[in-house]
Amino acid sequence: MIETTITLRKLTASAGHILTNGDVYGKEVYLGVNDSAENWREITDAEYAEIVKEQNESADE
């Protein structure tokens, strides 16, 4: 029999918000072993929608 302990650190955005580290966005984040909550902040869903809109517009150009 083998016993394994699995440790996951998960961040969850509060309602109406999205997490970001400046490059990547998510409603939840499973942190890598060298990542930390300090690297992530919350933005509003509206702010995220604006960012996506700007990214799509610059991609179309």
Next chain:
Amino acid sequence: MSVAEKLTAVAENMPKVFEAGKDAEHNAFWDSFVGNGTLSYATYLFAGGGWSSRTFRPTKNLIFTGSAMGLFRESNIANLKECLDSCGVILDTSQATSLNYAFAYGRFKYLPKVSMLSAKSNTQSTFGGTSSSAATLIWIDEVEVAETSTFSKSFDYCTDLEHAIFTGVLATNGLDLHWSTKLDVESLESIVNILQDRVALGLSGTLTVTISPESSAKLSDAKKAEASQKGWTFAIL
């Protein structure tokens, strides 16, 4: 043989002669169009609605050694895998220096192996669709990536994608599969398997992969932990 018999023989052989003529013209076209099949410039080569399973009938292996940007963009081929198999040829993109829009905005449902080994950052919208026209892609046999591969909207709007086995080594940020909510467990686990082990290599910093909540639910905690231990963060969007 009498004249009548000769005329009868001619008439009976007409279909064979016609087919032979068609085959000769078909081969001549493909010889002219792709030469020996090794193409150093294949930008938009098979792009457009005129290319379908009826017209895309290559006679030799297609090996791309330069740009293959827009290669099959907006084509009408549904099952490229079947097309190639029925023609007995392969598509080799491992040396293609650009795969921007290579399989985008078309009617693809099934793709064979697509190697991004040499495309580096030229993978914009390789398989993707748009907000008004989602990609129809369901299956990719294999997506081969290199440590130098980066992704920019490569899988955007691939909402029907169920299967894509990733091979190689993923060592960059930006792989975003959150559009693909139907990915199977085998595909998701293949992503974890190819994540560069940054911890073992003593690399600082964390890289990320983005997946959907549906994919996250399918990926076991053990697999998520494996990714974490390799120095990768999963963002769920």
